[in-house]
Amino acid sequence: MRSPVIEPEKPQTSALDVGVFTPDISAKTSIPEVGQEQVGRSNHWEVRSEEQAYAYLPETPSEVENRYGKRIDLVELTDNPVGRSLFINGNPEVGSNPDRNKQHGFFFTADNCIGCHACESACSEKNDNPAHLAFRSVGYVEGGSYPDYKRMNISMACNHCDDPVCLKGCPTRAYTKHAEYGAVLQDPDTCFGCGYCTWVCPYNAPQLDPVKGQVSKCNMCVDRLEVGLKPACVSACVGNALDFGVIENTPENRQQCKTSIPGFPSPEITQPNIRFQQTKSLPEEMTRTDDMPVKYHKDENGEYLPVVDQKVGKQRHWNLSKLNSRENPLVLFTLLAQGALGTFMIPFIGALAGIEMFTQFTESNFFLPLVILSIGMTSLGLFMSVTHLGKPFRFYRGFNNLRYSPMSREGLGLALFSAFMGLTALFLVPSNEWVMSILQGAGVDSLMLNTHFPWASVVEVSGVLASVSGATGLYYMNQCYQIKARPFWHHWQTASSFVGNSLSIGAMVSGVLVLIFFNAESLPNQVALEILGAIFLLGLVLEALGLKAHNHTLNRSENEGGAAHYVQCTTFGKTYLLRNALLGFNILAASGLLIYANVFTVNEPLYLAAWIGISLMNIVTALIGRALFYNLVIPTTMPGAFFWKNKGFEQHARDVGLADNPACGVAPLSH
Structure with a gap:
């Protein structure tokens, strides 16, 4: 069954504002003189004569379907297959690339990548990105021991997936998957900076700019594709590691077309349009040099799977100050809404x-x-959720999708x-x-x-x-956090926590007015306390059952969810134990009060004071638990380097003031 290409209802010119670079339209086999009329190519771009032959897209036959069963030729999936403009930089003319309606993708040869970062530089220069933002980044994994120590570099940008979860998740409809080249394009001007697409993408492709308060990403260099040129990053690659073309076409002098390499998240999440070659032997275990507590181990089938890397040992810490984060508004939003x-x-x-x-x-x-x-x-x-946005005054766009x-x-x-x-x-x-x-x-x-x-x-x-x-x-609200790229959240414990907080906080708040009413009407309030107490207890028990199941699952998980649980038990170990102890004490105390009220004659003022104490303790428990929920999650992102794309280094740079230098590439957390 075909998956329809999602078309825009109207041209979004800003989504295709792909930079000031003006691509060449010369033929692939020879470079004409400036001003020469082109045959078989669009002539609405200024001619550039300095492009090299390797910068041009090859014209090769393509398969009918890719390995996921999706059509490669997308022309049948659009209402206007011939001559539809992409409105690149506001230009209404149409390119004449013969493969214009076929799904394109990147091809990365890990054996050839030398980690020079030329692809990053070319991409950032073309898109005029600030130092703290990169649509394409190069990370690496390494392993072995001297003298047989090996490193594998990985260059990664947007993979323009067949099932783009960023498009489906974005509430503003800033994303569009085009039948032209199969490009997934994003309009930063439509985006209001919620960052949800950065949560759901397994490859860290959408980039949230905390300075501008908006997301932007790789646009596949569709302006270059329109005239038969490969993307800027591919043309700049000095090691011939990056290539580009119609998907499933193995480039010349390549012998593999794999869907995964060590460090690459499962392609089943989004069916990405990238293929790999990696033939050189690697050690049984490959580690990351960033602070992510994840490494990769080769299984019996030769596939590298993530396992927990205990980088910080097993000592427990409080780190209460680290509970304060950019997600604080969401902590309050979820608890207030559920309550x-x-x-x-x-x-x-x-x-x-x-x-x-x-x-x-x-x-x-x-x-x-x-x-x-x-x-x-x-x-x-809802107001707190709006303050979390990069552009809070555009909150109304949240209903667009x-x-x-x-x-x-x-x-x-x-x-x-x-x-x-x-x-x-x-x-x-x-x-x-x-x-x-x-x-x-x-x-x-x-x-x-x-x-x-x-x-x-x-x-x-x-x-x-x-x-x-x-x-x-x-x-x-629960579905928002059922994200395959964030396995720590992708568990029914999220739902049990949300429902449990609704019951416990709701019984606590409504109980205040109910008891005031009963006292005002001189009615006995013990029955009311027992019923509300039972609902309160039910919420606590539901949350505790979810946490127990979550702990059981993650203790046996070797993916990023297990890594997040490792951080929970070490970096925040004492805080985690405190939350669990408070929750357990609340359950025992609430159960004891309900049993006591059914066996003995109670002193109403003391009984009420005990419930007030438990309720206040529950507020503290809920705040700690929700702050841990947001701070602990580890996504299935691509490996970074020791400095670049390393959350640990970014935090260190902010702590010591290094981030104040814009050239450091670490943006202030202004949004």
């Missing part, structure tokens, strides 16, 4: 289920303040949750004695004062819609 869902839905659904105490509460004057409190929590959470992006669907679900809660609050006004007395005292005379209208039924409908929207938002 708001529980705060509203626990009493509302409890009333729908016929539980008497919740029915009494939702029919009282206190239900309106609870709804308003839930709206406030959700609004504050409802067809694919879980982030767009999450945002829509929470926005509808807030909207329907707002309607619920509005419909509660006529039945709220406090508000009505204020309105009547102010001389307000409106239809809302009509107490004969069935407001309770309307409130029930709007509340159900709010609950469905909120549950949908929570579901897609």
